[in-house]
Amino acid sequence: MSQYLARRLAALVIVLGVVSVISFIVTRLVPGDPAGAMLGLEAREEDIQAMRKRLGLDRPLPEQYVRWVALAVRGNLGDSVFIHKPVTAAILERIEPTLLLMLLAETVALSVGIPTGVVSALRRGSWIDQSLTFITLAAVSVPEFWLGLNLIILFAVQLHWLPSSGYLSLAEGHAATLRYLLMPAVSLGLINSALIARMTRSAMLEVLGQDYVRTARAKGAPPRLVTYRHALKNAMVPILTVIGLSVAGLLGGATVAETVFAIPGVGLLVVNSVSRRDYPIIQGVLLLAAVVNVVINLLLDLMYLLVDPRIRYA
């Protein structure tokens, strides 16, 4: 088991290395000079030179990378060009709505997705299964931002039940925070729930075809017990994988949802940074999102050890 852990950690370090190189290179794809691009067309030559020096762009590329990584591992992602703050501070200021949104969306996704998948698998081939399969397929075909806009039209414009956009922080009031996050979380969560439902269905079908399920049924175990004790429990490992896969979708989806609902989170910060040519922010968030995704997936992998003893003793 410790060998398994060591191997996983080694893989983690390598992937993080690759992730850091990619995050670094992406913002160097700017045609010409990033310093010039950030300062705009009317910038004076000496300002551009000063900016280049400040950002370390006058150094050779490998040296720039090493310096950037050395600072990044200590939590220093450079300074935002536009809001004149350290990137880390800018992200931390806006992390609350993003985290809450992702958490709520994942709750929606799991509480809709897993039961849907289980019901679909248990009634395989029935009209219930066929309609659920079609509905989930339709749900993954809908652009998340369009679903969000339709929710706004229905619940904010027509019914006036919920605010159409904006955010109130937790410090300003819990119930109000929830009202602002409800529609974004539902639009993001429903689309992810469709993916989870599809994966849960196939994981359950796989397990339901196993010998031990047939044995359990043959010995007369109550169907409910077979479903939950024998089948769902064993389907948990692939379902955990799906939860891991959905994290990346949530991170990206939160960016879109924050834009649709004007929620001042990390996602909206990135989108606004694009037109401001604030590359340090884009780079920092990109790196952070990948790191969060990789770490969560590692933690989920470690949870397999708890869920499935076969992996523990292998």
Add this chain to the structure above:
Amino acid sequence: MLRFWRELRRRKLGMAGVFVLCAITAAALAAPVLATAPPKKLVIQDRLSAPSAAHFFGTDHLGRDIFSRILYGGRTSLWVGGLVAMTSALFGLLLGLTSGYFPRVDAILMRVMDGMMAFPAILLALAIVAATGPSAINVVIALTLVYTPRIARVARAAVLTVRNLEYVQAIEALGGRAGRILLRHIFPNTLAPVLVQVSITFAYAILAEAGLSFLGVGPSPIEPTWGNILAEGRQYLQNAPWITLFPGLAISLTVLGINLMGDALRDALDPRLRGGN
């Protein structure tokens, strides 16, 4: 191939998907014929008018005809989506085949692929287009970079399942060249899963392109795309919901069509799911 087509034809939903996709593609191709107005023509006095006989899908804040804009926008969306699917398939297959067949290359390539897949797709694409500038070709490059590792993964897995089978080892023992073995004996076995993955990529690419357009880094700020028509309609949700309704429907229908086709493809190509003869 023929048997495969028969398999596919038996699946009604899949055929419905193929039909929807073909119909929308045909409509986009025939945009100059079908359009009721030039897509960029401004008629200010007609602005924000509801769907009517003159404007099937209504007009936007500049009085442009939404129906015509969607037809022309479909060209960009389908073109970008299709190109992304094809280029990712090409590079994904190349990388997947080499990676699956040469263990030494595999160790390095797959770590790079893992690293690329660690990024949320839309964020990575957003960052690439933000750096390189919004244009159709940059969107295609960004999305190709995003989806290539996913196809490479699938192709690699398919290679690994046949890599050590007797027939491959036999040809190797007979002194067959690696290139020939890969192309003649291994590549055909990767086609089925890769084809399914490519159809999924096509669907994702259309959604991602629309998403990027919506976030303001799409293929074109001037030419209509489904995503940017939607984005421009955001300010008018209250007075003119049709501006966002119809392009959203166009995207959803197209992607649903592709997904139905992809699902049927997967079933048709999976011998375990094939019902009887």
